[in-house]
Amino acid sequence: MSNAVRLAEPADAPELLRVIRAAFSARPPVDPPAEALADQVHDVEAAIERGYGVIVERDGRAIAGLLMEVEDGTATLRRVSVLPEAGGAGVGFDMIATTLIAAADLGARRVEIVARSEFPQTIAWWERAGFVKLRPLPTGWVMGRSLPVPVRVPDAASMRALGRRLAGILRAGDVIVATGELGAGKTTLTQGIGEGLGVQGPIISPTFVLARIHRNAGDGPDLVHVDAYRLGSAGELGDIDLQETQPRAVTLIEWGRGLAEWLSPDRLDIDIQRSDDPADEERTVYLFGVGERWRDTLEQFREDA
Template sequence: MMPATAALAAATLPDGRELIVRGAAHEDAPAILAIVHRAFTARPVVGDKPEALSDDLRSVEARLEYGHGYLTLLDGEPIAVVMVARQRGALRLGRVGVLPEYRQLGVASFVIGVVLEDLAARGEERVQLLARQEFPALQAWWEKHGFVAQGIVEGNCVVMARALPVAIEVPDADAMRALGARLAHLLRAGDLIIASGDLGAGKTTLTQGIGAGLDVDGPVISPTFVLARVHPTRTDGPALVHVDAYRLGGFAELDDLGLDDSMEGAVTLVEWGTGVAEALASDRLEIDIRRGIDPDDETRWVFLTPIGPRWNRVALAAVAKEET
């Protein structure tokens, strides 16, 4: 398992500052306490005083001892925290806080994405959290990140939960293509796949494997300049529609490509489709490909997130366990 203080993910903000998420260690307790108190003090005063404001150094150290945490640094300065622990038989997120002055930078969404993927890489399958009933906007924010109210109330909080992605460690490009070929066996006409990841992460390589598994005409290459490329089937299976949304400004421009006309008889894969292509189908497979911090390491982590009843997490997990 990765050491607590090892960097899990990094990002560069538009102004050039570096954002790093890493595991929290015992010596981070004072910084965690300061972030929690400032973050929860800045929230609107509604109803009872937040339990988090009763935290002290000893309680934070206990949370680190019996659970674990994530600390986010901006140019080396701690600005956000997430704690994780098992409560009532379930894995739960808690003390999710970002310093008030950094709340408009997308830090929280980035951090939660990293945390969920790290929990998936640890073999976890499901996670919960408690959202206070007095803050419907906060519940709506968690819903955007895949959490669903479970119809259970604890005190003044609603229990929300979501399934975690299926995590697959992929050592090289050949293994990425092999994973794509295995995924192809689960695909059928009408399926939508949204693939995300940094430049060079392996989105097109994975798509090549899917194309090979579907046995479509090739070559499967990035459709950056044509935006969309159709690969007809050589058998009686579905075609592959390969879309690159990198240069598109939103769903309206994607809609102009007329994908609705081809989706029924094809598997549609949209690279760079996060935030753009979700409206194409309520049921979809979201694939996020993460590279490590070390640029010389070819290893990638692939995270498969099933959205909607079309997708079976058990079947995706079985694909992950197959030999590459």
């Protein structure tokens, strides 16, 4: 049962409206009532034409969707809708993850939503998705977060160069979670980080070894390189005792999403995406810092900065 997330076309307006109506009528009534319930097909069509729509389909039918506008570097999401029978929070997280990458690609730096104060569970859901309360409104909160910083990387040498540049801002205790399909370039990026930190190599895919410690010959941090591909659970990751090495090392975990978050409340998430054309070597690397440690640190990597 896989969900396909894509940008909506104006022709998707009736399907999207069906999802919006179903999702908003399933909520308890609020005062003033949700504007979404008064939407007509032409409203949704106009919103898609003016900005963007995102639609999630399962077995050819829309199960979730939202509308987005981008202005002055801020993407605003509206009508965030998941069908009650679509199976919970996971669908919403898939939709938001794709939406945030789309918004970053469109040049936005921040994303905002409005959450009604009547729905504390909805506010909690947005907080889990990395949003914080920004401004109070009579009916609720404007919540927002910054977007990942996209960096275009044309070839393997540029990937190592990005790693060396990242090393310049890394320090002992940092945790990096690298995500991206097989061969995306996670290890290549790690090699650049290792060069930049000045640790002993060689850095290779730790296929048969779960974790390798690369010692720093100088004063800088060691590099602990982990491959969680074969790990089943956060418990197994705990077995290799990264907490022991973490304080004096930069810890980089390939395939660590969903496993490594407990290591530190602050982490650098790196998501490497390939182009649809397998012959194209270009990758897009999305840098996203979670927590106080990374506040504003990554803006220098914006290509238009």
